[in-house]
Amino acid sequence: MLILIVVFAALIILILALTFSKSTSKVTSSNTKPVANLGEDELLSCFVSSQSQQTRLGDVSVTWEKKDLGLVYQYSNGAPALAGQASQFTGRAQVFPVAVATGNASLLLRNVRGGDEGEYTCSVSSSAARGSIIIQLRTAAFSAPTFKFSNGTLTGEASRWFPKPSVTWLNQTGDILSANTSFTENSEGIVGVVSVFESAQVSETYSCRIQNSLVLAETETRVTGTDVSASTYFIFSSAAIPVGSNYVNVLISFLSVCYGF
Structure with a gap:
């Protein structure tokens, strides 16, 4: 009877350990x-969360695919495996072996093109997780x-x-303000955008918002004599938002990434 109890307890511990390990390691972004x-490089985030220790390169398999197009990039057995890679991504896509480990x-993804837009699937298989x-x-x-100021006119380009x-x-x-x-x-x-505000005052601060359905550039400008200081940050939509939407609602729906100028 005692032996059965010990065996049963060991099985419970094993089941809990397996359940815990699966719940704490998953593929996420x-x-x-x-x-x-467009024209710049973009890093598409994909990683195994809660992976506590380094895994050997040969133990990790990574596959990126684009819907309706096929293989974007594959890393398997410690090396790229690019047979069947869609020609659109030749020489433009890569993962980083040290990071993969x-x-x-x-x-x-280098030199992003309009045709790169779409749905990608990142699949990872390792000793820590599969998903x-x-x-x-x-x-x-x-x-x-950029901005310039002359004779009361503030111009942004x-x-x-x-x-x-x-x-x-x-x-x-x-x-x-009217512009x-x-x-x-x-x-x-x-x-290309050129916007002219003709009633700018020295030592005043103004905001210039350039916005489409995907991106909002918010620039704070301050006129100091003949010079203009400017600081811009970009806000990216989490979903398509019509131009002209209420700014407060747009701001709530956007994910901010700041750039200093």
């Missing part, structure tokens, strides 16, 4: 809906505006936006 800047299967996660990559073009954005100027109290904005479009559909 820090951002499942990233917005990539610790459960980080993130994919670097997959879906990443929805969206593409846009966005750039921080941004060279790369897609889709076409709207522009709003505000004073320190949040009142919308003239023009757009140019190159052969690739990338939009």
